[in-house]
Amino acid sequence: DQQVKQNSPSLSVQEGRISILNCDYTNSMFDYFLWYKKYPAEGPTFLISISSIKDKNEDGRFTVFLNKSAKHLSLHIVPSQPGDSAVYFCAARQAYGSGNTGKLIFGQGTTLQVKP
Amino acid sequence: EPEVTQTPSHQVTQMGQEVILRCVPISNHLYFYWYRQILGQKVEFLVSFYNNEISEKSEIFDDQFSVERPDGSNFTLKIRSTKLEDSAMYFCASSGAIRGWRPLHFGNGTRLTVT
Numbered sequence: 001d002q003q004v005k006q007n008s009p010s011l012s013v014q015e016g017r018i019s020i021l022n023c024d025y026t027n028s029m030f031d032y033f034l035w036y037k038k039y040p041a042e043g044p045t046f047l048i049s050i051s052s053i054k055d056k057n058e059d060g061r062f063t064v065f066l067n068k069s070a071k072h073l074s075l076h077i078v079p080s081q082p083g084d085s086a087v088y089f090c091a092a093r094q095a096y097g098s099g100n101t102g103k104l105i106f107g108q109g110t111t112l113q114v115k116p
Numbered sequence: 117e118p119e120v121t122q123t124p125s126h127q128v129t130q131m132g133q134e135v136i137l138r139c140v141p142i143s144n145h146l147y148f149y150w151y152r153q154i155l156g157q158k159v160e161f162l163v164s165f166y167n168n169e170i171s172e173k174s175e176i177f178d179d180q181f182s183v184e185r186p187d188g189s190n191f192t193l194k195i196r197s198t199k200l201e202d203s204a205m206y207f208c209a210s211s212g213a214i215r216g217w218r219p220l221h222f223g224n225g226t227r228l229t230v231t
Contacts, residue, residue: 034219043120043207043222044159089159101171102211103149104220106159 003027004092006107014115019077021110023090026071031095034104035064035075038087047088048075080114087111118142122208122223129198130231137193137226139208148191149209149220150183152176159207165191198230 005024013019025033031052036044050057050064050073057064063076077084090107121140129135141148150162164171165183182194191210195202205227209220 036222041224043122043209043224046219046221049219091159101164101166102147103161103164103172105161106151108158 004090004105004107006090006110008110009108010111010113012113012115013080015082016079019075019080019084019112019114021075021077021088021090021112023073023075023107024071025073025092027092027094027105028071029095030092030105032093033064033066033073034091034093035062036089036091036106037084038089038109044089077112080112082114082116085112085114120208120210120221120223122206122226124226125224126227126229128229128231131200132197135195135198135228137195137206137208137228139191139193139223140189141191141208141210142212142221143189145210145212145221147171147211148183148185149211150193151207151209151222152204153207153225154201154204162193195228198228200230203228203230 003026032049034049035047037047038044048059048062048064050066055066061077066073087109089109091104093102093104123138127135148165151159152162153159161174163173163177163183180196184192205225207225208223211220212218
């Protein structure tokens with residue numbers, strides 16, 4: 001039951017260029033979407049989120065876009081830096097209620113490599 | 117910045133043994149979670165815990181698993197009789213709110229190896 005999918009297992013970009021990571025979902029009941037970043041031997045670190053009622057949220061070099069009709073979201077990193085190299089997880093939160101407790105459902109992750 | 121801490125960082129155990137994974141969530145958080153990640157796979161939800169009881173659990177969280185908040189600070193995951201397939205990274209997470217918006221904060225995980 002893959003409610004959240006990241007179809008690209010890896011992405012390689014040049015330093016200074018834009019990185020675009022994609023995520024698709026199937027459940028219309030998600031109320032928040034998040035991106036987490038994970039370095040080896042560490043836990044996922046929250047990066048940026050977007051409410052399902054918005055279509056864009058920006059925080060510094062990071063922007064998340066949400067296309068509800070396509071059930072698609074993307075994370076843009078501009079400009080990309082070598083320190084951004086990590087695994088990026090897309091996650092979606094089921095709206096609280098009806099037995100749901102706000103848990104996150106994660107995609108499989110995309111490994112981003114930013115080359116100097 | 118406050119953080120979620122997990123101990124031990126690595127636990128090796130033999131099949132059939134009991135293990136307890138420990139977590140100290142962020143102090144003013146009320147909602148607690150366990151997730152796991154089998155090598156090369158996605159991060160999977162195991163259980164959520166609020167007000168001293170399980171709020172929701174996944175199909176993975178069978179009778180071999182239990183959680184407890186024995187005091188005001190610790191949150192533990194116990195696996196009663198470990199199997200080889202329990203080998204994974206186990207992440208604890210906590211959140212300050214559900215109805216409002218607060219992201220989950222994760223610990224650095226415990227790598228469980230069952231031999």
